[in-house]
Amino acid sequence: MRLSRYFLPTLKETPSEAQIASHRLMLRAGMVRQGAAGIYSWLPLGHRVLKKVEAIVREEQDHAGALEMLMPTIQSADLWTESGRYDDYGKEMLRIKDRHGRQMLYGPTNEELITDIFRREIKSYKDLPKNLYHIQWKFRDEIRPRFGVMRGREFLMKDAYSFDMTAEDGVKSYNAMFVAYLRTFARLGVRAIPMRADTGPIGGDLSHEFIVLAETGESEVFFDEGFNDFDPMAADPRDGTDLQPVVDQWTSLYAATDEMHDTDSAGAKDKALVQGRGIEVGHIFFFGDKYSKPLKAEVQGPDGKPVAVQMGSYGVGVSRLVGAIIEACHDENGIIWPEAVAPYKVGLMNLATKDEACTAACDKIYTELSTAGVEVLYDDRATGAGAKFTNMDLIGLPWQVALGNRGFKNGIVELKNRATGEREEVAIGEIVAKLTNQ
RNA sequence: CGGGAAGUGGCGCAGUCUGGUAGCGCACUACACUGGGGGUGUAGGGAUCGCAGGUUCAAAUCCUGUCUUCCCGACCA
Numbered sequence A: 001m002r003l004s005r006y007f008l009p010t011l012k013e014t015p016s017e018a019q020i021a022s023h024r025l026m027l028r029a030g031m032v033r034q035g036a037a038g039i040y041s042w043l044p045l046g047h048r049v050l051k052k053v054e055a056i057v058r059e060e061q062d063h064a065g066a067l068e069m070l071m072p073t074i075q076s077a078d079l080w081t082e083s084g085r086y087d088d089y090g091k092e093m094l095r096i097k098d099r100h101g102r103q104m105l106y107g108p109t110n111e112e113l114i115t116d117i118f119r120r121e122i123k124s125y126k127d128l129p130k131n132l133y134h135i136q137w138k139f140r141d142e143i144r145p146r147f148g149v150m151r152g153r154e155f156l157m158k159d160a161y162s163f164d165m166t167a168e169d170g171v172k173s174y175n176a177m178f179v180a181y182l183r184t185f186a187r188l189g190v191r192a193i194p195m196r197a198d199t200g201p202i203g204g205d206l207s208h209e210f211i212v213l214a215e216t217g218e219s220e221v222f223f224d225e226g227f228n229d230f231d232p233m234a235a236d237p238r239d240g241t242d243l244q245p246v247v248d249q250w251t252s253l254y255a256a257t258d259e260m261h262d263t264d265s266a267g268a269k270d271k272a273l274v275q276g277r278g279i280e281v282g283h284i285f286f287f288g289d290k291y292s293k294p295l296k297a298e299v300q301g302p303d304g305k306p307v308a309v310q311m312g313s314y315g316v317g318v319s320r321l322v323g324a325i326i327e328a329c330h331d332e333n334g335i336i337w338p339e340a341v342a343p344y345k346v347g348l349m350n351l352a353t354k355d356e357a358c359t360a361a362c363d364k365i366y367t368e369l370s371t372a373g374v375e376v377l378y379d380d381r382a383t384g385a386g387a388k389f390t391n392m393d394l395i396g397l398p399w400q401v402a403l404g405n406r407g408f409k410n411g412i413v414e415l416k417n418r419a420t421g422e423r424e425e426v427a428i429g430e431i432v433a434k435l436t437n438q
Numbered sequence B: 001c002g003g004g005a006a007g008u009g010g011c012g013c014a015g016u017c018u019g020g021u022a023g024c025g026c027a028c029u030a031c032a033c034u035g036g037g038g039g040u041g042u043a044g045g046g047a048u049c050g051c052a053g054g055u056u057c058a059a060a061u062c063c064u065g066u067c068u069u070c071c072c073g074a075c076c077a
Helices: A021-028 A044-063 A077-083 A111-121 A167-187 A225-229 A244-252 A318-328 A356-371 A385-395 A405-410 A428-437
Strands: A032-036 A039-042 A074-076 A094-097 A103-106 A130-139 A154-164 A192-196 A206-213 A219-224 A255-257 A273-288 A298-300 A306-308 A310-317 A346-350 A376-379 A399-403 A412-417 A423-427
Touching: A021 A032, A021 A318, A039 A044, A044 A130, A044 A154, A044 A167, A044 A318, A074 A077, A077 A103, A077 A111, A111 A130, A111 A154, A111 A310, A130 A167, A154 A167, A154 A318, A167 A192, A167 A206, A167 A244, A167 A273, A167 A310, A192 A219, A192 A244, A192 A255, A192 A273, A206 A219, A206 A255, A206 A318, A219 A225, A273 A318, A310 A318, A346 A356, A346 A385, A356 A376, A356 A399, A356 A405, A356 A428, A376 A385, A385 A399, A399 A405, A399 A428, A405 A412, A412 A428, A423 A428
Parallel strands: A346 A376, A346 A399
Antiparallel strands: A032 A039, A074 A103, A094 A103, A130 A154, A154 A310, A192 A206, A206 A273, A219 A255, A219 A273, A273 A310, A298 A306, A399 A412, A412 A423
């Protein structure tokens, strides 16, 4: 993409409403713009990142056997009355009336809706297990939205729902999601640690939060440094092996957020305990028949008798993750994207746009990279070189390629790694091959 | 919802106390120079000062109401 044709409104100064790093950087890098408190438009650069995060979440869900579908954002209040949560949910739920005066709501979550779909279509134990998910916008009318997309009111969430005949099978479904989450966050380029969680209003007795570690995270966390030795990609939910040992390993070490932290517990006395900060990006629950009973989500067992199914739900804050990744990956100059979610892999800068030969060389590199399938953002604007460097550091593409008169005379470009800051001179003729293999 | 701040060109701010023709930096437009870390000059465009009402000869400035945004707390993907 040529920057001269792109829509990338970067800001030199930070808008006064943004306080934390990810919010400041998302505004400055031209990724999002605020519509109302906690509600954002995603501009092209931010949208690309959001879609990449979404794609990785989707791949790992599919890989773990979950089935993608799509439920609406607007729901009828009826199902919520039936589950008893219409009154319980409180002011966090955005309630609206349609033209006929029917009570509707903008979905804050989808347990009721998915359970209704399930109970209408699935009648036999032979159809189990099932794990259905969707990636959809939710709305929770938070008292105080803040931190940009990290705690917005409107947010993109992946939520999956598992249905099993027995609690034992339900735990297997839970474990598959547990492993899928380990893999998802590792692929996104961040370190996430599962922590035993309070089940809160969703209920149930088995639940873990996945916390991305970031120095500027919103909550304080305590965890065993033994987590460093675990490989999140070691287990595969699809190869048919028992995942319980993997889950046992990841839950054997102490890990807790400050509100769950208990200095008196045995694990907390471990010498290997370290303190850090983190951001919750995923939360999984196994809650048995909490919703299937009141909503009568039953199947017939082998004996012909109806049984309420065992359910679990599994959320990932997709839009929140974009902010969380930035919190974990930035410096004083801007964002440092992990390659898997970077909006473009390479930022190519023409530092001598008035020099026809140099420009032709840049154009050639741009064309060849594009043809080779490398995502490249090409700064071909007639602005000063300093502005280009500063802007590239801000938007944080993993690789920067700079070509100006100086290098052109000697037949070299400068290649810079945004994360390490390392610069290297590469022959013009070799840069494409080098980036293609990188 | 309790406590606290703030709304003035796109962004960051001054002006408000003490009422008297709306200002600065950045960004933007044109031209020239410049071109390896947000460069320089000249000339421009753009604001009913959040909104409504009131006081006054006169309101960004004083009074009343209201909306919005941000921060701390309780709540949360």
